[in-house]
Amino acid sequence: MVSSILPLTLDAVELRRGGKRILGPVSLTLDGDGITIVLGPNGSGKTTLLRTMHGLERINRGHARWTGDADRVHARQAFVFQTPVLMRRSVLDCIAYPLRLDGVDRRSARDRAAEVAASVGLTATLDAPAQILSGGERQKMSLARALIRTPEVLFLDEPCANLDMASMAEIEAILIRTRNAGTRIVMSTHNIGQARRLADDILFLHDGRVIESARRDAFFAGPGTPEARAHINGDLLP
Numbered sequence: 395m396v397s398s399i400l401p402l403t404l405d406a407v408e409l410r411r412g413g414k415r416i417l418g419p420v421s422l423t424l425d426g427d428g429i430t431i432v433l434g435p436n437g438s439g440k441t442t443l444l445r446t447m448h449g450l451e452r453i454n455r456g457h458a459r460w461t462g463d464a465d466r467v468h469a470r471q472a473f474v475f476q477t478p479v480l481m482r483r484s485v486l487d488c489i490a491y492p493l494r495l496d497g498v499d500r501r502s503a504r505d506r507a508a509e510v511a512a513s514v515g516l517t518a519t520l521d522a523p524a525q526i527l528s529g530g531e532r533q534k535m536s537l538a539r540a541l542i543r544t545p546e547v548l549f550l551d552e553p554c555a556n557l558d559m560a561s562m563a564e565i566e567a568i569l570i571r572t573r574n575a576g577t578r579i580v581m582s583t584h585n586i587g588q589a590r591r592l593a594d595d596i597l598f599l600h601d602g603r604v605i606e607s608a609r610r611d612a613f614f615a616g617p618g619t620p621e622a623r624a625h626i627n628g629d630l631l632p
Contacts, residue, residue, distance in 0.1 A: 399460050399470045399546055400578065401425035402447060406456035409442060417442045417602045419456060424547075424580065428594030429573050431610075432582040433622075435631045439602040440582035441476075444549045447580065448473045469496075471547040472540035476555050478532040485527065486511065486520040489538045496543075510538045514568050530561025537568055541577075548572065550581040554588065566592060586626055590614060598622045600631065 401423050408418030417439045424430070424447070432440045445451045446458060448471060460467040481488050490507035494500065511517055514534045519527060527535060533553055540548060550569075554562040569592060573579055583589055589596065589610075596613040598606035600621045606613070617623045624631055 396470075397462065399462050399467045401461060402547075403459045404447070404456065405459070407446060407453055407458055408455040409446065409451055410454045415602060417446060417451075420446075420602075420604050421456075422597070422604060422607065424578070427573070427576065427578055429569065429579040429581060429592050430595050430597060431589045431593035432580065432597045432599060433584075433586075433589055433625065434599035435625060436584070438599040440599055441551050442602075443597075443599065443604075444473070444551050444580060444582055448549050469543065470545055471549070472543065472545040474533075474536050474540050474548070474550045474553050476552045478536040480524045480532065483524065484520065485516060485522055485524050485535055488524045488535060489516075489542060492539060492542055506542060507538070510542050511535075513541075513571075514538045515564065528561075530557050530564065533557065533561070533565060534568070537565070541572065545577060547578045547580070550579065552582050552584065554583070554585065562588070586628075598625070 403423050404420050406419045406421055409416050420443065432443060434440050442451060446453065481491065486504055486507050489511055490503040493503035493506060508520060511520055514537055516531065516534055516538060519531060524532070524535060554565050557565065566588065569579060581592070593610040595609050596607070597604050606617060606619050606622050608618070614626065617626060621631055
């Protein structure tokens with residue numbers, strides 16, 4: 395049995411850019427299962443928090459600690475960006491790319507990519523250049539590429555921000571199946587309705603700090619901070 399890379403512990407983590415604090419101090423522990431939704435107004439630090447947890451940001455103060463060695467931690471997590479990263483190759487080869495980096499032979503990697511593509515509804519586009527896909531198809535391809543290694547933890551930065559309702563529903567269905575299969579998901583969104591549909595628990599950020607952490611039902615029944623109450627009511631925050 396493969397040992398878990400969780401929990402992830404952030405201990406008084408702080409990031410500064412140009413002398414300005416953009417995140418922190420943040421202390422939290424990510425463990426267990428389910429979908430954590432990161433909420434907050436624009437500029438609150440949602441993307442920066444996800445990138446920090448994934449290891450894409452340099453921490454100025456504090457510590458972020460996974461369980462296990464760096465190579466295993468890197469291999470057991472994945473990140474899906476708001477704007478899909480495209481490569482000049484077919485959809486099939488884009489999805490297979492992480493396995494090719496791992497040294498998997500081309501045929502085996504492509505066979506596995508075809509399986510994952512089918513699970514997200516992309517079978518009909520496998521031979522097409524990635525650049526011709528629609529916005530929803532591009533995001534599904536990004537998800538398939540992230541899922542091909544069967545990550546234990548999946549980070550998503552507002553994956554439905556630029557999608558129509560039909561594409562959003564398809565992505566949400568994929569995420570629910572992924573959660574039910576055992577992948578721990580941490581996802582940012584500005585969509586309150588989406589948070590209500592998907593979240594098992596909520597992290598609410600304001601001014602670079604996590605000011606509220608709660609289970610979904612408790613959070614939406616009565617946020618504990620005026621900033622969170624204003625946000626879910628659609629009010630502007632200073």
